[in-house]
Amino acid sequence: MDPSKPSRPKPSRPPARLRTKTGCYKCRERRKKCDERRPICSACERLHIDCVYRTPSTASGLSPPxxxxxxxxxxxxxxxxxxxxxxxxxxxxxxxxxxxxxxxxxxxxxxxxxxxxxxxxxxxxxxxxxxxxxxxxxxxxxxxxxxxxxxxxxxxxxxxxxxxxxxxxxxxxxxxxxxxxxxxxxxxxxxxxxxxxxxxxxxxxxxxxxxxxxxxxxxxxxxxxxxxxxxxxxSTLSSQSLTHYRAIARVLEEQAADIPRFELDRLSVFHRTLLDSVLYHFSTRLIFERDIDDICQSFPSQTVAKYIEALDADRKAGRQHASILPVLGKTPPELFLLIYQITWLSRQLPFHHGHNYTLALQCLTELGHLQDTCSIFNSNDAVASQFDHDTRARNSTVAGKLYFLATRIFIGKVLDPGGVYSGSPEIQKLVEEGLELLRVFDGSAPCGQFICWPILVLGCAACPIAAAETKLKLPRAPDQTLRLEMRVLIQSQLVQIWKISYSGYVRRTASALEKIWKLPKLLAKVPGGRRSRDPEVEYDGLMALMSKTGVGTALPFQEDG
Incomplete structure (x- = not known):
């Protein structure tokens, strides 16, 4: 029959019946010939996809195949x-x-x-x-x-x-x-x-x-x-962990280029969710990555800047509900942007020019501004008594406080890598505050995996600072007790969070801390630039945050940094 000449209908002839030999659903959808091998046809077996055949029960379309x-x-x-x-x-x-x-x-x-x-x-x-x-x-x-x-x-x-x-x-x-x-x-x-x-x-x-x-x-x-x-x-590997978010970021950046300014009321829920997810994952996962320059080039800086500007405009207009985000909870997006920037700065040490140091100081200033303007960062809040009957609300508040404390530790180390270390008094004070917060966090509640980043930083800060400290079953000094309690609590929380979320981020965090707590010799803090054979030489777990190859690995401490 010539396909260019459509045949005319013949009223006297009944409509054609459907063929019974139709092949599987997938081959029909793909318009490919099916060899009808059962239970799995050759094409579906090769593609590793479901192979479903029409059965008498589904011929009428009344039940799923x-x-x-x-x-x-x-x-x-x-x-x-x-x-x-x-x-x-x-x-x-x-x-x-x-x-x-x-x-x-x-x-x-x-x-x-x-x-x-x-x-x-x-x-x-x-x-x-x-x-x-x-x-x-x-x-x-x-x-x-x-x-x-x-x-x-x-x-x-x-x-x-x-x-x-x-x-x-x-x-x-x-x-x-x-x-x-x-x-x-x-x-x-x-x-x-x-x-x-x-x-x-x-x-x-x-x-x-x-x-x-x-x-x-x-x-x-x-x-x-x-x-x-x-x-x-x-995946427990971080080498490809940002692949899909980089793809999302590229599309978001292209869309943002055509929009003068964001108006949150006009952004779809789907768009807002993407913005939150990209900001969270870029900020918290970057610390694990080996080569961050290429990743940072793909970060949607234009999109994020417009997003935060829109959130700030809504807050000034009294629309506080706009800042309650699906992924980030009560933690303001500005803090996650600071975490991203500080992580990039940590890879630039030692600073060879004043520009990066100025950027680090600016991050510290912005962190102080957030403390003044965001009520959840007030360390005097009685979190445990305030949310006794609302576990999830308490967890969201505690998570914000933990992120703030961990960011303070991180920026302190970046600004003064030689003077700030795991045993510093100011670090021990922040670890003590973090310990109290982590005690009231319920790791068995949903969304617990979102505190992995502050747990990682606090775990580095609670690293044993002397070789003898790792061998003691019972600590002899208050600071040793504090660090030990933090390490034990972190392990307990990670186990609880894993049993609910089964998140690969939990496993990566636990794996990195295991390496750091073993005190590799590359983490040794050598006073005066000389190598010491003293078994009591101090260690600095925070140096793991400065690693050029990603947290969980270590580089020698440089006094001139």
């Missing part, structure tokens, strides 16, 4: 009630009440009584997909959302919406949730890898595409956001 690619998955899933219940809440009611409306909507979407293939999201084809979507929207995302986030931010539909039409974006959202579920022994870890492979393949194709439509950008950014979180939860 069953997956044959992971037969162990169903056996590992517990009942929906046990999955949704939080480990920190035996009845499973506290978390549900905290976000009841959003959870109810998510469950209506996730478990429709009679779903239709015409309306089912493309990325949710199998029973495992639906279970993962329910787990992601009702439990996992609570671990990423600070308790101070407003209801609009806690409604996860703004971020998940891009995935309802694009399967690989939905799989990017399910990937970190699946990994978390695998650590909780709910599903095999291989399921998380399957979602990740699907998401990465789609992301690569989108990045190579020449199209620049808004929906394409939104899908690209949404997948990058979730895959960035996935790296945080999956």
């Amino acid at each position: 069953a997956s044959h690619s992971s037969p162990a998955a169903a056996a590992h899933w517990q009942s929906p009630e046990s999955i949704v219940a939080s480990p920190s809440d035996e009845n499973g009611n506290a978390n549900a009440n905290a976000n009841a409306e959003a959870m109810a909507m998510a469950m209506v979407i996730a478990t429709p009584p009679r779903p239709s293939l015409l309306f089912r999201p493309e990325g949710l084809r199998t029973e495992r997909d639906w279970n993962m979507f329910q787990y992601c929207s009702t439990r996992y995302l609570q671990l990423l959302m600070a308790p101070d986030a407003t209801s609009e931010f806690r409604d996860v539909s703004a971020v998940l919406a891009a995935g309802f039409e694009v399967p690989w974006v939905m799989h990017a959202a399910l990937a970190p949730a699946a990994l978390h579920a695998s650590h909780a022994a709910l599903i095999p870890k291989e399921d998380a890898i399957i979602y990740t492979q699907s998401a990465l393949q789609g992301l690569r194709q989108a990045a190579q595409s020449s199209e620049n439509q808004p929906i394409s950008n939104e899908s690209f950014l949404a997948a990058s956001l979730f895959l960035g979180v996935f790296e945080d939860f999956y």
Whole structure:
């Protein structure tokens, strides 16, 4: 038949029946020939994706198709009630009440009584997909959302919406949730890898595409956001930990170039979430990276400057609610920007010209301004008594205070690397304040992984300062007792946080501190520039923060720095 000549309909002939030999869903979607090998066709096996065939139960579109690619998955899933219940809440009611409306909507979407293939999201084809979507929207995302986030931010539909039409974006959202579920022994870890492979393949194709439509950008950014979180939860290596956030930053910087100034009321929830996430991850993860120059060049400085300017304008106008962010909680974004700048300055030591020293002094001045203008940085607040009945609110306040204390330690070391060290009186005072704050922090509550950065700095400050101190079971001096108590408490908190979040950031923090607390000889603080054989030579754990190759490694202390 000539395709250029459409055939006319013949009323006397009944409509053609659908073919029964149709191949699997994935091959039909990709418009590829399927060899119909069961249970997994050759194409799906090669691509490591779900292979689903039409069955009599799904021919009418009344129920989700069953997956044959992971037969162990169903056996590992517990009942929906046990999955949704939080480990920190035996009845499973506290978390549900905290976000009841959003959870109810998510469950209506996730478990429709009679779903239709015409309306089912493309990325949710199998029973495992639906279970993962329910787990992601009702439990996992609570671990990423600070308790101070407003209801609009806690409604996860703004971020998940891009995935309802694009399967690989939905799989990017399910990937970190699946990994978390695998650590909780709910599903095999291989399921998380399957979602990740699907998401990465789609992301690569989108990045190579020449199209620049808004929906394409939104899908690209949404997948990058979730895959960035996935790296945080999956990998214990930091070499690629900022890859996806650099990609997001590039797109945000291009968008900011066309906007004279940000107006928060006009920014979408999705855009605000991206801004928060990029600022947080760049600031707190940069300290682990080996080569930061290239990373710093990709930092969206123009976008962040406009964002902070908009937040400041809202505060001056009395709209304080605008500063309550989904990721950062009560900690102001300006502090995270200072952390980013101080981390960059720490890699420039020793300062060969006055410009960098002036920048460091400016950071100290801005830190003092934040202390004067942000009430949560007031060390006289009685945190424990103020929030006795609200653990999450207390944690958010404590986290802000811990970030402030850790930043004071960090900038002090940068400004005076030879005079400020782990045993300095001013450092010991800050460690003592940090110890009291960390004691009232509940590591078993959601979002605990967000305090890993201040824990890392405080852990460096609490490093033993003498070889003999590491061998003593019972410390002999008050300062030794203080450092030991801080190290023991940090270990306990990291274990608690890990059991809830299963975050790779927790593991990286613990691994770095383990190396630092072993007192490598490269951390030795040699008085007078001479090497000493005295077994009581002092060590300075804060030198790890100055390492050119990233925290957790060490460089010799330079007296001329």
